[in-house]
Amino acid sequence: MAVLPGPKEEHKNEQMQYGVMFQFLLARYFLPRNREKEYYEKQFATLRSFEEVDSIEESNVISEEEELMEQRQSEFAMKISNYANVVLLALKIYATVKSGSIAIAASTLDSLLDLMAGGILWFTHLSMKSINVYKYPIGKLRVQPVGIIIFAAVMATLGFQVFLQAVEKLVVNVTPDKLSPPQLMWLYSIMIFATVVKLALWFYCRTSGNNIVRAYAKDHYFDVVTNVVGLAAAVLGDMFYWWIDPVGAIVLAVYTITNWSGTVWENAVSLVGESAPPEMLQKLTYLAIRHDPQIKRVDTVRAYTFGVLYFVEVDIELPEDLPLKEAHAIGESLQIKIEELPEVERAFVHLDFECDHKPEHSILSKLPSSQP
Numbered sequence: 157m158a159v160l161p162g163p164k165e166e167h168k169n170e171q172m173q174y175g176v177m178f179q180f181l182l183a184r185y186f187l188p189r190n191r192e193k194e195y196y197e198k199q200f201a202t203l204r205s206f207e208e209v210d211s212i213e214e215s216n217v218i219s220e221e222e223e224l225m226e227q228r229q230s231e232f233a234m235k236i237s238n239y240a241n242v243v244l245l246a247l248k249i250y251a252t253v254k255s256g257s258i259a260i261a262a263s264t265l266d267s268l269l270d271l272m273a274g275g276i277l278w279f280t281h282l283s284m285k286s287i288n289v290y291k292y293p294i295g296k297l298r299v300q301p302v303g304i305i306i307f308a309a310v311m312a313t314l315g316f317q318v319f320l321q322a323v324e325k326l327v328v329n330v331t332p333d334k335l336s337p338p339q340l341m342w343l344y345s346i347m348i349f350a351t352v353v354k355l356a357l358w359f360y361c362r363t364s365g366n367n368i369v370r371a372y373a374k375d376h377y378f379d380v381v382t383n384v385v386g387l388a389a390a391v392l393g394d395m396f397y398w399w400i401d402p403v404g405a406i407v408l409a410v411y412t413i414t415n416w417s418g419t420v421w422e423n424a425v426s427l428v429g430e431s432a433p434p435e436m437l438q439k440l441t442y443l444a445i446r447h448d449p450q451i452k453r454v455d456t457v458r459a460y461t462f463g464v465l466y467f468v469e470v471d472i473e474l475p476e477d478l479p480l481k482e483a484h485a486i487g488e489s490l491q492i493k494i495e496e497l498p499e500v501e502r503a504f505v506h507l508d509f510e511c512d513h514k515p516e517h518s519i520l521s522k523l524p525s526s527q528p
Contacts, residue, residue: 315412
């Protein structure tokens with residue numbers, strides 16, 4: 157439970173900086189080197205988060221023009237990614253037919269599923285833009301992690317199929333024909349071109365603030381890896397030992413399954429309602445306790461995932477004799493300020509005149525009975 161500092165507190169940022177520096181000196185002599193660096197990073201990260209909270213009072217987070225520009229950039233990134241996937245799929249199909257390499261076939265199948273997954277993400281983006289406030293009162297931001305989960309599940313399935321094909325080729329133990337010089341030339345040209353295009357798209361998409369575009373960026377990076385490994389396995393298998401090609405395909409398959417299964421788990425957890433880290437709760441507490449001098453105490457601060465962003469619940473104590481009009485203004489302005497944080501989707505502020513009661517909500521009554 158946080159207590160509001162005295163009204164005479166001035167130079168707040170300077171005092172925090174002095175406090176951090178004092179702790180820095182203490183930690184310098186009493187903490188081991190590896191823990192020392194981690195301690196400093198946490199302290200300065202906390203200070204930066206407090207400065208972000210203080211800046212909310214001075215300016216709006218993002219103007220409408222900036223939001224519109226970011227949305228246009230995100231849509232352009234998704235469109236150019238889908239167009240590139242169409243072209244690269246056609247080129248890789250040709251390379252697969254000419255080379256007969258299972259590693260190249262794995263890369264080609266990856267490009268085919270890129271189109272499917274890209275369609276899923278594009279549909280997700282369009283679905284989020286069309287909002288019916290009567291049917292979806294809080295919007296459709298949860299469509300985003302659902303779309304990413306479907307995308308990742310498709311990619312993990314791809315990896316498993318390639319794994320089975322590569323193992324089957326090793327079991328059959330049939331040496332394939334060598335590639336001719338023209339076949340090698342086409343193989344080099346197509347795979348190197350595909351790698352360069354995907355690398356450029358990865359650089360362009362990875363800095364986006366849109367999670368769907370970042371999912372595209374992750375896919376582009378994954379394609380760079382599969383293209384390089386697939387080309388190396390195909391060429392080495394042709395030049396030295398034939399089994400290098402299916403072994404390379406198995407490596408790609410295991411990488412695919414591991415990578416995208418982790419993405420499925422990460423987004424599934426975000427839909428369950430996982431609590432925000434302590435640093436986020438500390439940031440919210442700092443914002444609430446400094447919001448208004450009338451706030452006597454901050455009783456409870458909760459933040460949990462409900463999709464991409466956090467839902468926040470804050471319980472504050474106000475004077476018992478405070479007029480309803482003033483109390484409502486304090487609670488509403490605090491709610492608006494919390495929702496201005498980029499990590500927050502929605503905030504709920506509960507007003508009370510004391511903090512000694514039991515929690516208003518209980519999840520125990522909603523738990524299933526232990527009896528069958």
